Amino acid sequence: MATLKEKDECGDLRWGIRENPPSDYLFEVESFSLFSESGYGDIESGEFVAGGHKCEDEDYDEYMCLYLSLEDQGKEVHAIFRFFLFDQIRGNYLTLEGDVKRYDSVKYQWGVIFISLQEFKDPINGYLVNDTCVLGAEVYVVRRPVLQQRLSISNMVNVIYNYTWKLTHFSELVDDECFSDAFDIGSYKWRLYLKPNGDADNRGCNLSLYVEMMDPPDNSSDEHVKAEFKITLKDQINMKHYIKRGTNWFGPSTLHSWGWGSFIPLKNLHDRAKGFIVEDCCKFEAQITLLCKTHLKPLDS
Known part of the structure; x- marks a missing residue:
């Protein structure tokens, strides 16, 4: 395995061995020794396209240092690179992968100190054969998120409403549902509704009672409201009232009503002594009581 010089600019690096060639770019350098002997300096590849962006790589003396440069320097691109060095004896590639890096007009080049020339030129390793080496690169461009949103939450102070619902001729209620008048809390309309003989599995056993938001926020606002409820069934004789409490979120992605399928057993409700x-x-x-609300908005709003 190649040894890495201490200093590089790409953070955590991951070595590997791979049989498949790079999918983006392959670069063969002939007469490698002549470049250093002639003082050629940096060896630059041609341009190649990865993720819709033009790139190039290069190396230089003492150590083989591979760099990836963004040719479209007016753009901002986030990318992960992987460099390749072909082992011409074993037929596989030494690979080195870096972390996600940002390329822009200020910092358009990132690279690593890949391998020492001594190790690179050692015939046992197979990287330089007949004075020729094969390098490669893969670039994975990290796409910007298509949807960017911001979620905020705000308290709703002193948004409390008390509503009394008086049902006369209760024994004559035969409809499956019975609705109260609508009332306003904050900027929303609400109402209560009950099922005198219960709903679903509670039918014939319990009275069912619910709180309903009649005009929930639509999907365009994506607003959610948290409400706290205290529902009291009045004991008109002994003042030993029957109370239930609960909280729930209301919004476009939630149910618009909330409550109790088994609010009170019918035998207790009809017990005259109670x-x-x-x-x-x-x-x-x-x-x-309206406790708080959330807003989901585009990030640039």
Whole structure:
């Protein structure tokens, strides 16, 4: 395995051995010794395209230092590079992969100190055969996210509403659902609804009661609201009221109603001693508090 000189500019580096050639660019250098003997300096490859961007690589003396340069220097590109050196004896490639780097008009070139020339020229390693070597490069361009959004949250202070729902002729309620009048809390319309004989598995066993946001935010605003509920079934005789509490988020991606399928057992509701139904009248009090809301907006807004 090649040894890496201590200083490089690409952070964590990962060595590997691979049989397949590079998918982006292969670069053969003939008469390698003449370049150093003639003082040629940096060896630059031709341009190649990776991820829609033009690049080139190069090396120089004492150590083989491979660099990847972005030719389209007016652009900003984030990319991961992998360099290749062909072992002409064993038929595989020594590879070195770096971390994600940003290429732009200020910093358009990144590179590594790949291998010492002594190790590179050692015939046992097979990197330089008949004074010819084969280098390569792969570049994975990290795409910018297509969708960029910002999520924010804000408290809603003192947004509290108390609503009393009085149902007369309760014994005559035979509809599957019974709705209260609408009421406003903040900038939203709400209502209560119940199923006197219960819904689904609760039918015939429990009264079901729900809180509904009638005009939830649409998908264009992507706003969500968190609400806290206190629902009280009034004991009109003993003042031992029956209370249930809960919290829920409302928004375009959530259910628009929330509550209890088994709010109270029907046998308790109709127990005259408990005082929940008096003169065929039942009373509910709802205290609804809006706690906070979230907004999901484009990042550039």
